[in-house]
Structures are given as structure tokens and as C-alpha cells.
Amino acid sequence: MRVQAAIMEKKDSPEGPYQVGIEDLELEGPRADEVLIRVTSCGVCGTDRHVLHDEMPMNPYPTPSVLGHEGAGIVEAVGEDCTLVEPGDRVVMGFPFCGQCVHCRSGRPIYCLEGEQLRYKGYRLDGSTPFQRLDGSPISGRFFQQSSWSTHTIALERQLAKVPEGVDHDLMGPLGCSISTGAGTVLEELQPRPGTSIAVFGAGAVGLGAIMAAQLTGAVTIIAVDTEPNRLELARELGATHTLVSSDDTIDAVRDLTGGGADYSVEATNRNLMVEAVAVLGVHGVCGAAGASRPTDKMDLYHQDIVEYGKRIVGVLGGGGPAPLNLEYLMNLHARGRFPIDKLIRFYDFADINQAIQDSESGQVVKPVLRMPA
Structure with missing residues (x-):
């Protein structure tokens, strides 16, 4: 035809x-x-x-x-x-x-x-x-x-x-x-427990999917991080309890909002913010890597930060x-x-x-x- x-x-x-x-x-x-x-x-x-x-x-x-x-x-x-x-x-x-x-x-x-x-x-x-x-x-x-x-x-x-x-x-x-990738990262892979906190880096289609999904879980602190204020406004409308404009102070700001570190994080950007998404985690925190960075991008993480604090990184394809x-x-x-x-x-x-x-x-x-x- x-x-x-x-x-x-x-x-x-x-x-x-x-x-x-x-x-x-x-x-x-x-x-x-x-x-x-x-x-x-x-x-x-x-x-x-x-x-x-x-x-x-x-x-x-x-x-x-x-x-x-x-x-x-x-x-x-x-x-x-x-x-x-x-x-x-x-x-x-x-x-x-x-x-x-x-x-x-x-x-x-x-x-x-x-x-x-x-x-x-x-x-x-x-x-x-x-x-x-x-x-x-x-x-x-x-x-x-x-x-x-x-x-x-x-x-x-x-x-x-x-x-x-x-x-x-x-x-x-x-x-x-895109949207199911963000949602599935939260609902299928991270599965936040009641009373926990989650920080989502990126308020594009993947990140906003994650935020809408987080609102369906027991997470009580949902933090959206992005460079665009209009996207952060939408993130708050869709369930984010806090929003942060990405800056050099983002890691400290997330730690302050979560009492020392987030229980979960989602890297959902096209800028490869894996270092930041892992750094904001508290003890036994879990990061879902779901962003749309270039396939050849690499991450530079500290061994001590992962091992001594029991942090985990979960790669997520298509939301799992x-x-x-x-x-x-x-x-x-x-x-x-x-x-x-x-x-x-x-x-x-x-x-x-x-x-x-x-x-x-x-x-x-x-x-x-x-x-x-x-």
C-alpha cells in the first residue's frame, strides 16, 4: 500500500x-x-x-x-x-x-x-x-x-x-x-517504601513520568531537580513536594531536605548527572539510572561513596x-x-x-x- x-x-x-x-x-x-x-x-x-x-x-x-x-x-x-x-x-x-x-x-x-x-x-x-x-x-x-x-x-x-x-x-x-521509562523506574525497580524520599534529576518526559509514579507510592518527599523553572512548576503540579533549580548547591540542598540523604534517586536527564544522583543518596540509598544521555557517556564515581554507604545503582531500560x-x-x-x-x-x-x-x-x-x- x-x-x-x-x-x-x-x-x-x-x-x-x-x-x-x-x-x-x-x-x-x-x-x-x-x-x-x-x-x-x-x-x-x-x-x-x-x-x-x-x-x-x-x-x-x-x-x-x-x-x-x-x-x-x-x-x-x-x-x-x-x-x-x-x-x-x-x-x-x-x-x-x-x-x-x-x-x-x-x-x-x-x-x-x-x-x-x-x-x-x-x-x-x-x-x-x-x-x-x-x-x-x-x-x-x-x-x-x-x-x-x-x-x-x-x-x-x-x-x-x-x-x-x-x-x-x-x-x-x-x-x-520515555514516560513509561520514568514511571517504571519508580514503580517496577525502586518501589519506594512508605515514608521515604526520592530525588528526580530531570523534569523532562522521563523525569516527570517518575514524579507522577512516585506520587502513587509511599514516598512522602518527592524532589524535582531541573534547570528550567517552568518544568519545575509542572513537576510540582504533578506531585513533587519540593523543586530545585540545578546548581552547585543541589547536593547539599537535597541532603538538607531529606535529613542527610535521599532514600532513592532517579537520573532522568540527557546531561549525565549520575555523580549528583548518587551523591544525594543516604545510607543504603538506591539510584535508578534511566536518563537519555549519549550511549558513550561515562560516570566517574568514588568507590568509598558506594561501598561504605551501601549505595546501589540500578540500570533501567524502558522502565523494566x-x-x-x-x-x-x-x-x-x-x-x-x-x-x-x-x-x-x-x-x-x-x-x-x-x-x-x-x-x-x-x-x-x-x-x-x-x-x-x-
């Missing part, structure tokens, strides 16, 4: 910046375990930007390609082996997984052994792609096995989460990555948890007014994708979401 898609023609290079433009492509039908989805909306995420800026040397992404991995839409056709969804279902596309490896079978598919290939190879595991240009040349079209910067796409059935009745599915796409069920949990919380994802979102017409990317880059908008043409 003929579709419209945003093509990353090139990534950043010494010859010039990335190029993204919309054009017509041909899209093949779904295979046995796949689903054809009419995409109605898709978020712009930090991981998309990392690819555009060629900041993933460990996973060099092919060009030309279709990006997008926070897609929502309506099922139009299913493969012959599909039993979980049917045409007409409204869905969110989450992280892909193989369904066969030890982590998939043990209930942690977000850590699938094939996950890196499924997310960043740009093709199916067999090297094929469902997208091609009108002249027949192939286009990489399996970013996170969804490539949802397109009016239609193909996804794996097992990566889909159904949207509950009464919920606007076009608001739910960002649960596919039993994907895609974790997305359904969050959507049901939203339906009950307890997880107001809508407060983070600004919609853009698909034609304005480059403006949406720029506004995401500058921090002017927490979560840009593209609306596809009908």
Missing part, C-alpha cells in the same frame, strides 16, 4: 546536519506474527534524536530510514498467527522482544537477548524491511520494530498494548518509551517490568485520573515534524506528539 513517512535521509556528519523529509513509500502487508497499523500519532523521543545526531556509535543506524518508536494507532490487518488483537483495536506500540529467550520467558521481555538488534538494527532479524521507495529501493523501516513516523506501519503483535475504552489513544503513544502489560497498567491509571500524561504533551501536524524535533531538542516542549493525516 502507499503511505507517507518521514525519511531520515542522513544523520549528522562533517558534511552537514541530519535531514528529515516526508515522502510517499510502499509498505508491504504483515507477516504471520505482525500487524498492520494505521498510525494516528507518534511521539518524538530522545532516542530518535540520538540517532539523528549519530550519537550511537555502538549501534550505527542505517540510512535512509524511518524512525519513530512511540506510536499509537488502529489495527487494520493481522497476520495469520495473531490472536491477541484484531482489526479496529486501538493500540500503543511498546518495546519489541523475541518472546523466546530466557528473559522473555521469565517475565522480563524488556531485557530480551535480541532486544538491541530488534531496536537498533533497522530491519527484521532476517534483514528484511517492509518499506521501500516508489522506485523499489529498500528503506530501513524497523526502528524498535515499528518505525512509526509514518501514516501506516508494521509491528510485532507481541509488542502491542490495547488502549482501554474511554482513553484517547493519541495521548498514549509516549508510553511506548512486564512489557507490554506495564503500558496497560499506566493507561488504566490515566483513565482514573491518577497518571495525567496529557499535561506533558503538545501536538504537531505530521508536516511540522522538523519543528517538533527542534522543540524537543531545545526543551521548549516536554513531549511533542505528531498527529498523522487521516
